[in-house]
Amino acid sequence: MRLERRSQASAAALVLAPLGAVAFTLLVSSLLVLWAGAPVGQTYGLLLQGAFGSLFAWSETLTRAIPLILTGLAATVAFRARLFNIGAEGQLYAGALAAVAVGGLHGGEGLALPLWLLFPLMMLAAALAGALLLLGPALMKQRLGVDEVVTTLLLNFIVLLLVSALLDGAMKDPMAMGWPQSVSLVPELELSRLVEGTRVHSGLIGAVLLALLVWALFKYTVLGFDIRAVGANPRAAAFAGVPVTRTVVLVALLSGALAGMAGAIEVAGRASYVTLDMSPGYGYSGIVIAMLAGLNPLGVIAAGVFVAGVLVGADSMSRAIGVPTYLADVIVAVALLSVLVATLLAQYRLRWR
Amino acid sequence: MTEMIEILLNPAFWVAVLRIATPLILGTLGVLWCERAGVLNLGIEGIMVAGAFAGWLAVYQGLPLWGGVAVAALAGAAFGLLHALLTVGLALSQHVAGLGITLLATALSYYGYRVAFPKVSTPPTIAPFAPMEGLGIPVLSAQTPLTLLAILLVPLSAWVLFRTPVGLAVRMVGENPQAAEGQGVSVAAVRTGAIVAGSALMGVAGSFLTLSAFNAFFFNMVNGRGWICVALVVFASWRPGKALLGALLFAFFDALQLRLQQAGASTIPYQVYLMLPYVLSILALVLVARKAAYPQALMKPYRQGER
Numbered sequence: 001m002r003l004e005r006r007s008q009a010s011a012a013a014l015v016l017a018p019l020g021a022v023a024f025t026l027l028v029s030s031l032l033v034l035w036a037g038a039p040v041g042q043t044y045g046l047l048l049q050g051a052f053g054s055l056f057a058w059s060e061t062l063t064r065a066i067p068l069i070l071t072g073l074a075a076t077v078a079f080r081a082r083l084f085n086i087g088a089e090g091q092l093y094a095g096a097l098a099a100v101a102v103g104g105l106h107g108g109e110g111l112a113l114p115l116w117l118l119f120p121l122m123m124l125a126a127a128l129a130g131a132l133l134l135l136g137p138a139l140m141k142q143r144l145g146v147d148e149v150v151t152t153l154l155l156n157f158i159v160l161l162l163v164s165a166l167l168d169g170a171m172k173d174p175m176a177m178g179w180p181q182s183v184s185l186v187p188e189l190e191l192s193r194l195v196e197g198t199r200v201h202s203g204l205i206g207a208v209l210l211a212l213l214v215w216a217l218f219k220y221t222v223l224g225f226d227i228r229a230v231g232a233n234p235r236a237a238a239f240a241g242v243p244v245t246r247t248v249v250l251v252a253l254l255s256g257a258l259a260g261m262a263g264a265i266e267v268a269g270r271a272s273y274v275t276l277d278m279s280p281g282y283g284y285s286g287i288v289i290a291m292l293a294g295l296n297p298l299g300v301i302a303a304g305v306f307v308a309g310v311l312v313g314a315d316s317m318s319r320a321i322g323v324p325t326y327l328a329d330v331i332v333a334v335a336l337l338s339v340l341v342a343t344l345l346a347q348y349r350l351r352w353r
Numbered sequence: 354m355t356e357m358i359e360i361l362l363n364p365a366f367w368v369a370v371l372r373i374a375t376p377l378i379l380g381t382l383g384v385l386w387c388e389r390a391g392v393l394n395l396g397i398e399g400i401m402v403a404g405a406f407a408g409w410l411a412v413y414q415g416l417p418l419w420g421g422v423a424v425a426a427l428a429g430a431a432f433g434l435l436h437a438l439l440t441v442g443l444a445l446s447q448h449v450a451g452l453g454i455t456l457l458a459t460a461l462s463y464y465g466y467r468v469a470f471p472k473v474s475t476p477p478t479i480a481p482f483a484p485m486e487g488l489g490i491p492v493l494s495a496q497t498p499l500t501l502l503a504i505l506l507v508p509l510s511a512w513v514l515f516r517t518p519v520g521l522a523v524r525m526v527g528e529n530p531q532a533a534e535g536q537g538v539s540v541a542a543v544r545t546g547a548i549v550a551g552s553a554l555m556g557v558a559g560s561f562l563t564l565s566a567f568n569a570f571f572f573n574m575v576n577g578r579g580w581i582c583v584a585l586v587v588f589a590s591w592r593p594g595k596a597l598l599g600a601l602l603f604a605f606f607d608a609l610q611l612r613l614q615q616a617g618a619s620t621i622p623y624q625v626y627l628m629l630p631y632v633l634s635i636l637a638l639v640l641v642a643r644k645a646a647y648p649q650a651l652m653k654p655y656r657q658g659e660r
Binding site: 002003032035036084086140144145146147149150151153154155157158161162164165168169284287288291322324326327329330332333334336337340341344348 | 395439443444445446448449450452453454456457459460461463464467468471576577580581583584587622624625627628631632634635638639642643645656
């Protein structure tokens with residue numbers, strides 16, 4: 001088996017590739033639904049209905065999409081510079097903790113600051129916490145050549161244990177009847193609802209704005225150019241005078257900050273306190289979303305809504321018909337792999353000898 | 354201090370060390386085979402889950418225990434083949450393909466568990482491997498045959514890797530695939546073989562958890578052990594003997610933190626002890642970073658005719 005670069009990707013290949021990826025994903029998941037002994041059509045119908053079939057379904061999907069878009073952006077920024085940040089999960093929790101540390105009701109009272117100052121301060125703390133958490137692995141990669149994938153993965157476990165320790169100790173909400181949850185934010189810091197009676201909050205606007213900002217950064221700024229250069233070929237970039245280490249460090253700060261803000265926005269928009277299960281793997285899903293979007297910041301919005309829809313829809317489908325919710329994770333994983341293969345086949349021709 | 358000495362003199366402590374080390378030995382050997390051939394396999398975390406689940410399910414359905422181990426190895430090999438197809442055949446990013454396989458293998462295992470056991474709240478159990486009491490060697494006779502297998506695989510791996518043509522071919526495609534191709538070695542075939550074999554070991558590593566350490570399958574039971582193996586192989590400079598040492602050292606600290614936690618004479622939250630293994634892994638990576646002799650072609654996809 002050999003790969004041969006196509007001189008020009010054909011129009012047919014560009015259309016067929018994503019369709020093929022979708023078809024393959026549906027095929028695999030259909031087989032799994034059959035294995036569970038459920039009718040395939042009805043299962044997909046219920047899934048779609050649960051994700052996009054009503055105002056309520058849309059509101060749930062968009063609510064779920066908010067942290068996913070942000071972690072997707074975090075992965076996009078990092079992966080563009082070939083900094084494989086797999087630590088968004090930990091950075092999200094670090095951001096959530098920092099948000100509560102600054103904006104929380106400690107001993108029944110928040111910091112005595114005006115709201116217009118406290119809110120930005122809370123977001124800044126969250127961004128900083130996420131950024132600093134990724135700074136270490138980025139520096140270890142640049143200075144010592146330590147693979148950042150392993151260090152960021154291991155840091156996820158460390159941060160989660162730290163959260164667990166703090167929820168038992170310093171940040172424990174004494175009013176929570178023994179439940180491991182942090183103190184709440186000052187009520188005024190909570191994000192407002194976009195539609196009354198649903199859970200969609202103004203964090204959605206923030207996430208979309210940040211996606212636009214990241215897009216503009218790539219398209220119009222020198223840093224964006226440097227990031228693309230470092231990602232394409234770090235040696236050539238260094239030779240051409242791009243400050244590689246500085247770029248990677250800036251990318252780490254930016255990527256970590258985005259993941260940290262995902263944590264703060266999730267806290268301020270949903271429960272208003274931190275729990276150990278506030279993120280069902282948003283950090284990891286962000287990587288999938290970034291890849292599905294082809295590392296395009298605007299594509300991340302669409303991919304985030306798609307993944308959120310699959311997750312929310314599978315929950316509601318599972319309640320109705322009993323097919324395990326893990327079907328959603330299979331769909332997302334298969335979609336990731338088949339999109340990767342499809343993108344490659346649009347650019348390369350397979351030669352059997 | 355006396356507490357420490359008491360812990361260290363207790364044979365039960367060393368039994369625990371070897372038990373904790375077993376899946377790490379198997380997993381690290383698995384990673385080692387893949388990386389020696391020049392391919393990073395971040396699928397390990399998910400492949401261990403799949404091995405744990407498939408092996409356990411096979412035994413639950415009536416297969417003998419060794420049959421379960423074989424099923425786990427096959428499940429690992431199957432995901433290894435997929436990884437090879439993606440990273441060797443199609444030369445996709447090894448990072449992303451590996452993570453995708455971890456997500457897929459984990460999701461499939463959890464889905465399969467829920468399909469097979471929709472409503473159980475307490476996980477169904479099997480009769481796991483028994484200790485090899487007839488062996489008569491202290492500490493080792495308290496272990497199950499899987500631990501013995503893991504230990505025996507260390508010299509076997511070293512022998513194959515450094516003393517046989519197969520091992521030479523694996524090291525060649527991991528160091529300089531162009532030169533290997535020039536010698537008439539098929540880079541794709543050797544890399545695929547190494548990944549499949551390594552992934553089978555990862556599957557067996559997972560099955561140790563459900564067939565020996567515990568007797569049931571739990572969600573999140575692998576809990577980062579796969580990632581720790583990826584760190585351990587760097588610490589071991591890609592040498593089987595050092596991989597064994599690394600796994601034992603790591604298990605020593607892990608067992609120690611468990612005992613100290615149980616001794617409970619502390620105001621330190623238990624989470625700090627649980628953090629130690631992960632912190633140690635990062636420290637180990639930093640310590641060896643300067644002199645780490647990565648296989649030269651690691652993470653570099655090889656496309657015939659391209660440079």
